Amino acid sequence: MPAEGVELTPNPQLLSQAEIVHLANLFVTSGVNKIRLTGGEPTIRKDIEEICLQLSNLKGLKTLAMTTNGIALARKLPRLKECGLTSINISLDTLVPAKFEFLTRRKGHEKVMNSIDAAIALGYNPVKVNCVVMRGFNDDEICDFVDLTREKPINVRFIEFMPFDGNVWNVKKLVSYSEMFHIVVKKFSDLKRLQDHPTDTAKNFKIDGHCGTVSFITSMTEHFCAGCNRLRLLADGNFKVCLFGPSEVSLRDPLRCGADDQGLREIIGAAVKRKKASHAGMFDIAKTANRPMIHIGG
Numbered sequence: 075m076p077a078e079g080v081e082l083t084p085n086p087q088l089l090s091q092a093e094i095v096h097l098a099n100l101f102v103t104s105g106v107n108k109i110r111l112t113g114g115e116p117t118i119r120k121d122i123e124e125i126c127l128q129l130s131n132l133k134g135l136k137t138l139a140m141t142t143n144g145i146a147l148a149r150k151l152p153r154l155k156e157c158g159l160t161s162i163n164i165s166l167d168t169l170v171p172a173k174f175e176f177l178t179r180r181k182g183h184e185k186v187m188n189s190i191d192a193a194i195a196l197g198y199n200p201v202k203v204n205c206v207v208m209r210g211f212n213d214d215e216i217c218d219f220v221d222l223t224r225e226k227p228i229n230v231r232f233i234e235f236m237p238f239d240g241n242v243w244n245v246k247k248l249v250s251y252s253e254m255f256h257i258v259v260k261k262f263s264d265l266k267r268l269q270d271h272p273t274d275t276a277k278n279f280k281i282d283g284h285c286g287t288v289s290f291i292t293s294m295t296e297h298f299c300a301g302c303n304r305l306r307l308l309a310d311g312n313f314k315v316c317l318f319g320p321s322e323v324s325l326r327d328p329l330r331c332g333a334d335d336q337g338l339r340e341i342i343g344a345a346v347k348r349k350k351a352s353h354a355g356m357f358d359i360a361k362t363a364n365r366p367m368i369h370i371g372g
């Protein structure tokens with residue numbers, strides 16, 4: 075959470091529920107079989123349950139996932155599950171409540187921990203826990219996070235800290251995959267690599283006797299752009315083919331001006347063809363104006 079807070083986008087600029095479902099249907103009928111709701115914070119959208127219900131009914135959709143800060147999740151999750159939410163990622167960068175309050179500028183550590191347990195109790199397996207590792211902040215907690223996988227069916231995902239506008243990124247704060255890996259393997263010597271899917275963004279590992287798993291998301295030091303098939307539709311209807319690329323094209327405006335599905339498919343197709351072979355590298359990304367992660371959605 076930036077010190078100055080977050081300026082909220084006025085409602086009329088946001089996609090309506092009907093627009094979200096219309097555009098999602100266009101993607102699903104074109105072959106997309108997984109949708110992740112992220113943000114911003116998806117659980118604060120008032121109609122999130124109805125959006126999930128409508129998306130989960132799209133023919134051809136196999137996975138409906140959500141990435142959330144976990145603050146309001148525990149009480150909402152039973153209904154979200156009924157509405158078809160199949161997979162859950164909860165962001166948690168520290169196991170120390172005081173550090174949590176410093177980073178997020180709010181209390182709520184216990185709520186997030188409760189949300190992880192609520193998701194496990196509801197049968198989500200694995201519950202994915204996203205942990206962005208930042209030197210001097212939480213790099214001393216890596217093995218504590220791995221310890222959680224002993225008893226809990228969670229997938230702890232250590233994410234390399236990425237530069238975005240306003241997040242005061244600095245290469246010194248980046249803890250590389252290789253460094254994180256060595257920290258884990260020093261304590262958990264039987265860390266074993268699992269078979270990844272070609273479009274996985276994570277390198278996945280298992281430790282004997284642990285019911286959960288450990289992954290590394292190495293976007294900065296070992297990018298996975300070649301296998302990346304992600305597309306992003308932002309809350310205001312802009313379409314982005316790369317998290318790190320600044321180019322965006324509006325789908326909301328042509329939709330509101332009466333474009334038919336064929337016209338929208340052409341705009342989407344042209345943007346997808348402009349997807350680059352790889353991102354520009356962390357130092358150039360850090361210098362390029364792009365929307366902050368809190369606006370794009372991870």
Ligand SMILES: C[S@@+](CC[C@H](N)C(=O)[O-])C[C@H]1O[C@@H](n2cnc3c(N)ncnc32)[C@H](O)[C@@H]1O
Nearest residue numbers: 113114115141142143165204206235236367372
């Ligand atoms: C931007 S958040 C949005 C969804 C939701 N509000 C949440 O907190 O999970 C999505 C994910 O991006 C990750 N993220 C945010 N900034 C990041 C950065 N600079 N580098 C790597 N991951 C980042 C977060 O930890 C989170 O797991």
